[in-house]
Amino acid sequence: MRWEELDQQPCSLARTLSVIGDRWTLVILRDCFLGVRRFDDFEARLGITRHILSDRLKKLHDAGVLEKRPYQERPRREEYRLTAKGRDLYPVILSLVHWGDRHMVDENGPPVRHRHRNCGCYTRAVLTCSECGQELRPQDVEVEESPAWAGRVMPRKRTRAPE
Structure with missing residues (x-):
């Protein structure tokens, strides 16, 4: 590619x-x-x-x-x-910032914090299910062909969670 x-x-x-x-x-x-x-x-x-x-x-x-x-x-x-x-694209940017805040900061910690205006609390990016509201983790999600993709080559269905 x-x-x-x-x-x-x-x-x-x-x-x-x-x-x-x-x-x-x-x-x-x-x-x-x-x-x-x-x-x-x-x-x-x-x-x-x-x-x-x-x-x-x-x-x-x-x-x-x-x-x-x-x-x-x-x-x-x-x-x-x-x-x-x-x-x-806001959730994408916020998720990248959150990843950086966890894995790329120095001893001073994250350079900025995100405060939710509605409740006043500091927040972080969390991916949740659009239907039930539970947090989505890689081991909780299966990837399947959509009807638009049916019949094309698709990677094997993941049977185990990534490590």
């Missing part, structure tokens, strides 16, 4: 990675969720070259993850806003 052909793979993860699967794109998305919207602000916060930043923003825009909105007419200037498709 070639990197530039990920968007053509019959795998949802591969197709997703074709849009958000590089380090600059993920930190741009992180900053979008922190309220950064303007090109110069992304550039200043990230220390990224204009060329790479422009390329990643264009890719996110073309994929429908970000939209451009004018904030000034003369000269015309636009800012980048998350679309509904982009906001749907």
